[in-house]
Amino acid sequence: NVRLHGFWAVIPVYVSFLPTAGASLLKGTRRICGTLLGGIAAVICILANPGNKAAFFCEMILVVFLGRLSQFDSRVGYAGYVFSLTWFMVGFSSLLTSETKEEMLFAALWRFVFTTCGVLITSFSSCFIFPEFAADKLDRASARMLGAVSNKLVTTLDSFYHQTKALVGNDGCSDDDEVPPTPMSDDREEFGVEGFQSMAERASLLDDAKMETIVFGKILLVHDVTKRVLENQKLLNQVLRDGLVLYSSLVLSAKHLHDPLASQTLSPLLGSIRELSKAIKTSADRIVSCLYDSGSTPGMLEHLPDDVHVKLQECAYNFGAFREEWIEDVMTGGNRLQGMRGTNAVRLYHTVYALAMFAERWNTLESRLHNRNAPVELVDAQLQQQQQQQQQQQQQQQQQQQQQQQPEPAAQRALM
Structure with a gap:
């Protein structure tokens, strides 16, 4: 036989x-x-x-x-x-x-x-x-992607911050003893190609990494961090896409900051932009080091301080609140944006929206890779934001109902 x-x-x-x-x-x-x-x-x-x-x-x-x-x-x-x-x-x-x-x-x-x-x-x-694990390759590919996104955005945020601050002449923002970064470069096409190549590379490793997790996960050959990376690949792609959107928005908005009203409008957010850049750099350095290590060194992510999470959520909340105030000003006919070109207003609004989305998405990814719940400060901020949004929606509904009821008496008097 x-x-x-x-x-x-x-x-x-x-x-x-x-x-x-x-x-x-x-x-x-x-x-x-x-x-x-x-x-x-x-x-x-x-x-x-x-x-x-x-x-x-x-x-x-x-x-x-x-x-x-x-x-x-x-x-x-x-x-x-x-x-x-x-x-x-x-x-x-x-x-x-x-x-x-x-x-x-x-x-x-x-x-x-x-x-x-x-x-x-x-x-x-x-x-x-001949051990060569797809899960380790997936960790390294994810680390390279997060490192590229964080480096590109930190450099761009710093350039945007210094450029806006120079135009505003705002001395109230905290200064660091750092040399201002080089002028912002427009690498959107190259950045996009690298991002989608990373998506394709990680997608080709998913099935093999899942098989290794099923077979070797119970005998601890696949670490917990690797399992979290595998489970959150969709979120990693969302972070990459949000990073591409934010980078493109910052590059386009930076070209129109010479409009005095545009730079003055963004001046209240300079502190949040600076804090977001610092928080992303601190968080990315820790996450990338852990992923290159494939989680084999216990506790690498546990040393990440909670204030990084708090700063990220505070930045997201500040950007979101600023955006809501902007919308309310436009809806109520305020003069906050009076004199600014319509295209500039739309670009700046999109930039603030992209900042809020990226800060929130990065914070979510960090929390999931860390496998811990958000601090109490983050939960309170989220609850306050939800309550404010509900109150604004109720006020808008009441205003619409009042506007619909007001023409009726005038129409009745005209008929009489």
């Missing part, structure tokens, strides 16, 4: 030995499942229609259709191809050879046994002899 069927153990070594342990496990598991299901389907067809070529032709069409259709499901993939191949190898042997039913059944069984042995050998070699 080994001499006749042993080559089925060699094939998985060629097709399932892949660069990462997760990829080898995933493809090997799919090969085992496809071999098992294809062999069972072939045995059923042999027992139902022994030697019937017309029936086998119809069954072949059905099996090929099902195997090809299942390949389009990312959860099945390679298993669909192996399912069809195994059915052909086992099923057509009943038409092309003179073997008995028992011999064909044993051939299918030995094929499954040796395929499983080959997959086990390949998986063991990939995991323990």
Whole structure:
């Protein structure tokens, strides 16, 4: 049996030995499942229609259709191809050879046994002899993305802060003994390309990393930080997209800060912009170091002080409150933006909105990677913001109802 069927153990070594342990496990598991299901389907067809070529032709069409259709499901993939191949190898042997039913059944069984042995050998070699884990690659790719986003935004925020402060002449903002940053550069296209390349790289590692987490998570070969990174890949993509939006908005708004009213309007937010830049830098340095370490050093994120979370939430709250005041001023016909060009007003509004969204999104990501609840200060600030929004909505509804009721008496008097 080994001499006749042993080559089925060699094939998985060629097709399932892949660069990462997760990829080898995933493809090997799919090969085992496809071999098992294809062999069972072939045995059923042999027992139902022994030697019937017309029936086998119809069954072949059905099996090929099902195997090809299942390949389009990312959860099945390679298993669909192996399912069809195994059915052909086992099923057509009943038409092309003179073997008995028992011999064909044993051939299918030995094929499954040796395929499983080959997959086990390949998986063991990939995991323990040549260990290269997709989960570690995912950590490093996520760290590179967060580092690139934070570096780009910190530099841009500092440039925007110094440029606005120079135009406003605001001496009330806290000064650091730092050399003002270089002028802001417009690298939106390059930044966008790098960001979406990072998305594609991390998406290609997701399935393999999930497989490693399932198999090795219980024996502590995959750290908790890696599991959180895997669970929050969607949030990481949102942080990247919000960072791209914020960077583009800052670059465009910086070109129009020479409008005196524009720079004066943003002057109350200079302190929050500066604090946001510092908080992002502190947070990013700690998170990136932890992800490059893959969480193997315990407590790296636990040393991140709570005031970073508080500063991030305070900045998000300040930006949101400023935006709400701006909207209220426009709705009530105030003169706060009087004299500013409409396009400049829209750009500045979008910049403030992008600042609030990014600060909130980054704070959420940090909290999830840290695996802790938000401090009490953050919860209180969120509750206050929600209450203010509800009060504003109620006031707007009351004003609309009053405006709808006022024309009715005048119309009635006109009719009389």
